[in-house]
Amino acid sequence: MSRLATELVEDGTALGFTVAVAESLTGGLLAAAITSVPGASAVFRGSVTAYATDIKASVLGVDADLLAREGAVHPEVARQMAEGVRRLLGADVGLATTGVAGPTQQDGKPVGLVYVGYSGPGASSAEELRLAGEREAIRGETVLQALKLWRRGGDQPSVDGD
Template structure:
């Protein structure tokens, strides 16, 4: 939760808002953010797009991207981040998709994860991660990586932000 405190404070300082689109984390990022008192000043909410079809209907991922590349892909994560920002009328969108395990999915190994952040008027930033550990560890590290990517996009100094990156 340490990183969530700092990114929410920075968003509040800027008068900006955030929305999330989560797949493998199933609401963990939203939970970390809403654990912070006063989170509602900057965090609007999010969608859990665990099923592939919900990535299209709730996070505006193009059906062609899902058909051609699938739910675990950099363009999918990028469109989820941009889509949730638009849908929720937020300044920023933060999204995660990947494979937490215990089994590989559609040719993707356990631990392959994409995290993305998008400013509503800018190009999304995406990171591909290859995380080790069990399902819980992968989900927790994904949530931490997403918050770290948001901190980076906000221009926060990671060394002094309390945010630990995993890349």
């Protein structure tokens, strides 16, 4: 994970792009992974830890009707979170995490169901993950997968929202 965070900071510095993150189930772990890299301040614009569903709508601009209909654990929510944080913090790239880390299901969604979102110039997407393990393992793997999605430039088939 630290290698991917280092690559993000190095690439952002060399290529002149910035990144912002919106986190739910990871609760700041993605931001911490990026900011643990020396020189991150040249690339990292900031983060929003939108743990509560209403914050996803009021701060990040996620469609409130979508949240009411589908809940916070949904691919379109992850995509909109990434777009929202990118716009809110004026970054070139936005990354987002939402899902269920456990120990119990949330809104009928099983533990380990996670979505990571990406928003960049000309592309936005969400990827579904089905992760196993304890809460901290799921959260750590989510951070890794969000960084991998950045590395692919969001070049991942979008998960249909409906």
